[in-house]
Amino acid sequence: DVKVTQSSRYLVKRTGEKVFLECVQDMDHENMFWYRQDPGLGLRLIYFSYDVKMKEKGDIPEGYSVSREKKERFSLILESASTNQTSMYLCASSSQRGAGANVLTFGAGSRLTVL
């Protein structure tokens, strides 16, 4: 069964801490994405990557960075967590080719609370 796996379902961190959210996919997908989801705001794109070591900013990149050293892994980094980054974080991946091109497969989500 193909999967996108997010390392943590629930995290609680303190303001100012550095936070790593890890995402791994086993589908050999080229594209990987990080979204955050907040009530009333829907899903907003933070960063995406369409190749190893490549990254592009989405709609709300401020306060975040990403790393893609290997094709299957895409990490979201909060350098100094703040309370307004309390949210559900969703990782997704997609292929660039074939019948399933641009169809996203999502992970189960990581709910981050920053105190």
Next chain:
Amino acid sequence: SQQGEEDPQALSIQEGENATMNCSYKTSINNLQWYRQNSGRGLVHLILIRSNEREKHSGRLRVTLDTSKKSSSLLITASRAADTASYFCATGVRYGGSQGNLIFGKGTKLSVKP
């Protein structure tokens, strides 16, 4: 930048009834997709319709696309309690040179009562 807007925001129906959700978008698209999200979980892809298609079926799902009105609808026939979830439309747009990105609406929360 919000592309799709679903309507209604919330919908409550009885089991066996049909559920219709609408999506409007603003710019030209390559395709439009519908996703479902159970509470507290990730999204699951339901169906994709390309910009040159007008209607598509998958099981109890029927999707229509009207590019002249920049709108789409998702119909779930003979709904079941297990269909209770949030439903999102997403449009495929070009972003920074890549075609792989989707812009999501805020979703319709469907509640199907047994």
